Amino acid sequence: MEPTINKLRLGAMDNCVYIVSSPTTQRGVIVDAAAEPDRILAACAGLQIESILTTHGHHDHTGAVDDVREALDIPFRLHPADRDIAGRAPDVPLEDGEEIVLNDVTITTIHTPGHTPGSTCFLVDGSLLTGDTLFPGGPGATRWDYSDFDQIMDSVEVRLMVYPDGTPIRPGHGEDTSVGTERPHLEEWRERGW
Numbered sequence: 368m369e370p371t372i373n374k375l376r377l378g379a380m381d382n383c384v385y386i387v388s389s390p391t392t393q394r395g396v397i398v399d400a401a402a403e404p405d406r407i408l409a410a411c412a413g414l415q416i417e418s419i420l421t422t423h424g425h426h427d428h429t430g431a432v433d434d435v436r437e438a439l440d441i442p443f444r445l446h447p448a449d450r451d452i453a454g455r456a457p458d459v460p461l462e463d464g465e466e467i468v469l470n471d472v473t474i475t476t477i478h479t480p481g482h483t484p485g486s487t488c489f490l491v492d493g494s495l496l497t498g499d500t501l502f503p504g505g506p507g508a509t510r511w512d513y514s515d516f517d518q519i520m521d522s523v524e525v526r527l528m529v530y531p532d533g534t535p536i537r538p539g540h541g542e543d544t545s546v547g548t549e550r551p552h553l554e555e556w557r558e559r560g561w
Contacts, residue, residue, distance in 0.1 A: 370472040370492050371395075373410055374537065378402025380427045381540050386410050387474065387491055394469040396420050397435065398489060398496050399539060400443075401427060404434035411439070417469070420461065420476075421445040422498025422539055423483040424453030446478060446485030452513065461487055479526050481519020482507040488527065494535045495546070501527055501536055503544035505556045520557055528553065 373386040378401050386407075388395030395414045399422055400407055418441050422428060432443050442458035450456050463478035475490040479500040486507075489496040499507035501523050509516040527536075532547025 368471055370469075372491060372494060372496075372537070375403075375406060375410055377406055378427065378430065382427055383537065383539055383541070384410075385496055385537065386414070386416075387469075387472070387489075387496075388414050389469045389472040392470045394472075396467065396469070396474065398422065399428045399498065400431040400435040402430045404431035404438070407431055407435050408438055416441055418459070418467075419443050420467070420474070420487075420489060421449075421453075421457075422488065422496070422500075423486040424449030424451075425483065425499070428498065428539060429453055446487045448480070449483050449485030452483055452485070461485075463487075477526050479519070479522035481509060481515050481517075481522045483511075484513055486519075486522070490530075493530075494537055495527060495530065496537045497527065498539040501549065502538045502540065503536075503542055503549070505549075505552065507539075516560060520553075523556075524553055 371388045375384040382401035385398040393414050397419045400419045444459050444461050445457035447460040465476045467474040477488040479486050479488050482499045506519045530546050534546040536544045
């Protein structure tokens, strides 16, 4: 059975928060506790939420972590390379290739550095939750001293564009897209830089 992926758009930066759960067991996770903790908690009603999975350490993706973590008594998870950016250590670090199993739902972590050193995407039953690594129209920003445009392009091309054209891309802000929609533009993105 396919997982339930509930998308919330929250906060001043229109962050996408995803509640991923098994429809058979009601076990689930939150991907990016970004903002508006009361709305996140309301969306989790009736579910057994097991952790907060975090795509990267930027404040607009972690703003509700403390409130949600405390209310649900669950661990905050982040790739350790983003510890300094987040200003905190994860309760449980995320590892590349890790499988988070919720009975009949498996979430696989994909380390995609470039936007930040610890940026991580999540493969959920054929959908990619990409955080700020990939949006409709190109990769996320690389304007900070810890960011790297060539690295994010390599992450997008080598780690994300290997999936079939129909694979949905669910980004950290804004509208969804697909691998097939974005793949033809790789060279154009490399040429324009960011």
